[in-house]
Amino acid sequence: MKKRIVFVVNYFYPDLASTGQLMTDLCFNLQNDFEITVIAAQPGYAGEKVETKKLFEKDSLENIKITRIRLPEVDKTSKFSRMKYIFTYFILAILALLKEKDVNVIYTISQPPILGGLIGTIGKFLKRTKHIYNIQDFNPEQAAAVSYTNKQFIFNIAKKIDMLNCNYADKVIVVGTDMSKTLQHRFNGKKVPSFAVINNWTNENEIIPLNKTDQNVSTFIKENGLENKFIVMYSGNIGLFYDLENIIKVTENFKEYNDLAFVFIGEGAVKKEMQGFVQQRKIQNVYFLPYQPKDFIKYSLNAADIHLVVNQKGIKGVSVPSKIYGVMAAGKPILGVLEQGSEAEMLIDKSDCGSVVEPQDYKGIIAAIESFYIMEKVSLQKLGINGRQYLEQNLKREISINKYREVLKQVTLL
Numbered sequence: 001m002k003k004r005i006v007f008v009v010n011y012f013y014p015d016l017a018s019t020g021q022l023m024t025d026l027c028f029n030l031q032n033d034f035e036i037t038v039i040a041a042q043p044g045y046a047g048e049k050v051e052t053k054k055l056f057e058k059d060s061l062e063n064i065k066i067t068r069i070r071l072p073e074v075d076k077t078s079k080f081s082r083m084k085y086i087f088t089y090f091i092l093a094i095l096a097l098l099k100e101k102d103v104n105v106i107y108t109i110s111q112p113p114i115l116g117g118l119i120g121t122i123g124k125f126l127k128r129t130k131h132i133y134n135i136q137d138f139n140p141e142q143a144a145a146v147s148y149t150n151k152q153f154i155f156n157i158a159k160k161i162d163m164l165n166c167n168y169a170d171k172v173i174v175v176g177t178d179m180s181k182t183l184q185h186r187f188n189g190k191k192v193p194s195f196a197v198i199n200n201w202t203n204e205n206e207i208i209p210l211n212k213t214d215q216n217v218s219t220f221i222k223e224n225g226l227e228n229k230f231i232v233m234y235s236g237n238i239g240l241f242y243d244l245e246n247i248i249k250v251t252e253n254f255k256e257y258n259d260l261a262f263v264f265i266g267e268g269a270v271k272k273e274m275q276g277f278v279q280q281r282k283i284q285n286v287y288f289l290p291y292q293p294k295d296f297i298k299y300s301l302n303a304a305d306i307h308l309v310v311n312q313k314g315i316k317g318v319s320v321p322s323k324i325y326g327v328m329a330a331g332k333p334i335l336g337v338l339e340q341g342s343e344a345e346m347l348i349d350k351s352d353c354g355s356v357v358e359p360q361d362y363k364g365i366i367a368a369i370e371s372f373y374i375m376e377k378v379s380l381q382k383l384g385i386n387g388r389q390y391l392e393q394n395l396k397r398e399i400s401i402n403k404y405r406e407v408l409k410q411v412t413l414l
Contacts, residue, residue: 003104003412004035008093008119010111012040013061016291018236018322019111019136022200024061029401031063034408038066039096041089044073056096067096076239076269086112090119097123104412105130105170113139114158117165124168130411133169136200137241137319138162138182145314146240159186166193170411173404175200175320176343182317196407201397202325207298209331209388216299224287226303229261230373232335233304235297236323238268243312243359245270247337248277248286253366255283260373262286265300301330305380306354306372309344310337313359320344325395328353328387333380335368337361347395353387 007027011020020040027036042052052070059066069092075081089112097106097119106129108120117133124131140158163186166172172195174180180197187193210217221227238244244264251262262285264274271288278286292300301307307327311319316339324344327334334354338345345356355371357364372380 002033002035003408004037004102005030005105005107005408005412006037006039006097006100006103006123007107008039008097008116008123009107009109010041010089010093010116012038012066014294015040015043016294018200019109021294022322023109025201025203025397026401026404027064028062030405030408033405034412036064037100038064039093040066040068041071042068044071055092067099069093069096076267077272086115090115093119094122098126100127103127103129105132105408107132107134107408109134110136110139110162113137113143114162114165117162117169121165121168124170130170130414131168132171132173132407132411133165134173134175135166135179135183136175138179138317141182141318142241142315145312145318163187169193170414171196171407173198173407176317177346178317178341178343179320185317196403198400198403198407199395200320200322200325201395201400202322202329203397204329204391204395205397207301207326207329209384210299210302212303214299214302216296217302220296220299220303224263224289226261226263226287229259229285230257231261231263231304232306232308232369232372233263233265233301234308234310235265235292235301235304235326236321238264238266238271238274240269241312241315241319242310242321243337244310245273245277246360246362247308247310247365248274250362250366250369251278251283251286252281254369255281255285257285257373260285263289263304265289266291297326298330301326301332304330304332306333306335306369308337309334309348311339311342311344311359313339315339315359316342324348325391328391328395331381331384331388333372333383334387335365335372337365347390348387351387351390353383353390 009023011017013024057068074085106120106123120131140155172193309324320343336348336356
């Protein structure tokens, strides 16, 4: 008889959040090994309107049962709105979890911060079951890096709660080697919780290198007025943890470059601020586009000449930008704005698929873009191919999913 696992993951198909896509992929590939139920919010990451009035709505995806929670609309620029959304999710997710019967394992992720893991901790004791805690981002460390609040006591309380989540979990999963060091540092001098390091991934069979002459790539370029331009692209969450509100300022140095374009694809808390800067300075070669449909991302990624993969200073060991896997799969060079020793920086270094500048080194970012801009096309292509080859050898989706499968099987036998 299959073991029953309940995934409490906030974002799930068809949401476009990177964690939602990862968790959908994971559940989809494990549905024949386990009986899977997912508790997630109604889709709304990209601003979709929720039509249903029901607090809890049943849904399914092949053999996966889904309980969708209706949550208040969130204004990502408002801390109050974010808090209201997070705490509503926390309460309703616990209520939905309590309704589930015969649960062998509860699987939670670190979203929303702290409370995602706390759902699993509470559920473990109330349901007398096992808990796997997947840390995609360490908090409050991530919030501290961007000075989300200056109240130190809040950080201290939050950290103690999340350490409790780690301690009571039957297995902690982190998504980078640098993150495993953060976990060990948290418990310095004390017993470190049982953990595994499993990289995130992309579907390398779906996202493949394509030329700009590909029909769909070419259509994307033409429809957005990007013909005959060297395209510097950022594709993903335009949120608080990437320093994009400052990185956008480097575009002013390239405003006279008629054959160069900066393309930012996505939504997030700092998008309006970035747009405001571009409008105020009358910069004509910066483009803001909405999230692309999931099936079209493989084409939009391939429209770029180089991709920005960035993190704020202080994020090393705290988070790994998942977008790096999609960019490597598309075989495109990377300009990383990343700390030395971070997981993404090490991937770029090991694969020789681009160059890296330290966060907040804006002159270095400008110099790196200029270097890529004048680079011979053959050399650019070689960097991109290096990334793709490294991904195929070390970061295939199948490798990571098999690691998850083994961890889940081990925990169900504890």
